Amino acid sequence: MPYYFHPDAEAELNAAIDYYETCKIDLGLEFAGEVYKTIQRILEYPTAWPKLDGDIRRCLTNRFPFGIIYYQKDNKIIILAVMQLQREPNYWRSRKT
Numbered sequence: 001m002p003y004y005f006h007p008d009a010e011a012e013l014n015a016a017i018d019y020y021e022t023c024k025i026d027l028g029l030e031f032a033g034e035v036y037k038t039i040q041r042i043l044e045y046p047t048a049w050p051k052l053d054g055d056i057r058r059c060l061t062n063r064f065p066f067g068i069i070y071y072q073k074d075n076k077i078i079i080l081a082v083m084q085l086q087r088e089p090n091y092w093r094s095r096k097t
Contacts (some may be wrong), residue, residue: 001043003077008097012082034061046072
């Protein structure tokens, strides 16, 4: 199943990778790996995680305090946010298209 990032979600991912890389060399790479492992879990089991609003779900990453906010549409996954869990929880709601 293909997946796509909302442009703001892709920007969030890149910003978080950059941030972790400034904290420790290769930590950004490790974070990116955890995000992509989480996306693989979503692709394998798209309905396994709790709904937040309508058909929008959240799957948590391991090791890092982030959640992947997504929904399934026409046999593809749309990633709305790569959300840092201490951030305002509903900031991404206007992104759904």
